[in-house]
Amino acid sequence: MILQILFIFLFVILASFILYFIYGIFMPAIKLQTIENQDPLFSQVELNYIGNTDEKNVEVSDKIAFVLCNPERSFKKERLAYNGIQSCALFNSIYDTPNDCTFGCIGFGDCVKACPQEAILIKNGTAVITQNCCGCGECITACPKNIIKLVEKKEIGSEIKLCAAKEDCLTTCDKCNSMSKIEIPEQKYFKFWKSCYKILTQH
Template identity: 45%
Template sequence: MVATIIFTLLFIIILSALIVFIFNILIPALKQRQVNFSEPLFSPSEVELLKTRPEKLAVSGKRAVVKCSPHRTSGARRFLYNGPKNCALFSEVCDCEDDCRWGCCGFGNCAKACPQEAISIQNATAVINELCIGCGKCIDACPRNLIVLVDAECKKSVLCSAPNPLPPNCSVSCDRLAKEEIIEIKSKKLFQLWKKCYTILR
């Protein structure tokens, strides 16, 4: 009984203190707060940084897909290339290191051309993630024409650029030849939760 009375008194005291703080300190402080618009919101260095940022591109409703799978399995290397890491130069001079001359070089010319930083290299193959806005700049950077634009909602595609059937006297050990793969990019859970909340509040 005594403990209940003590807890009740403590609760009343804390609640009273909170009410006093809100009405006597917080609300008056917010009302008296003034913003000096004569002072710049950004420092000169911040303004310069904003000027140097790449221009934001509009989302096109498309996204890029590399017609070469990062899960590919290729044959034994014919040689080890130690030259400049440039896809165009490699394609002109060496053609390919393994038995597939239609695959990705993996030196990242497309990644360097992407303004969204949406391309990474995995298993010597360019992989495009959910940051892609379909601007198409990576297409021009690929000397082998492996990158195409598809609908943003596209879920499956053949991630292989080798002709099917293969030309005479040609063989490829890659197990991804003419096989469809899931290319759907699922939104992260946090984004899905935000999207649902936005829809409800709207």
């Protein structure tokens, strides 16, 4: 009988110690560690700055952006195969061009990232402005090739030289110095599909 009482007493003490360790030491330590792990790599000022980038004021004009490079272009051969960081500015500073045309679109989408209207698509390695464009000109600054221009909306449908290359430029591009109409495609459901793309690429 005494042994049973002693066993129960020791069991209660042991159980009490375990519960105290779990709720009095272990759980608070985890909570403290979680809080410490949440310390940001950036200061609150930097986080606030990053968070407010979407609130940038966009100037709307009566013009529309246009890329002086034909999205239907093709080359007989590529100059190099590049699998590095997808940045037009970085690539242009190191390699200049992925093909034998030094004037054409690089196609990594710096202008796409800069556009507040999400009005730019990449088609066949070439930036294409859509009807969502508000003419703010942010893409012009982002393009290291300086081949994005603003045109009057009334000029849509008119024929221009859809190429920024010089007349004596030696290139295998089949659309070099060719004339074409200014066409601004409609961007149907682009934001929806872009959201789907972001969700799929996060995993």
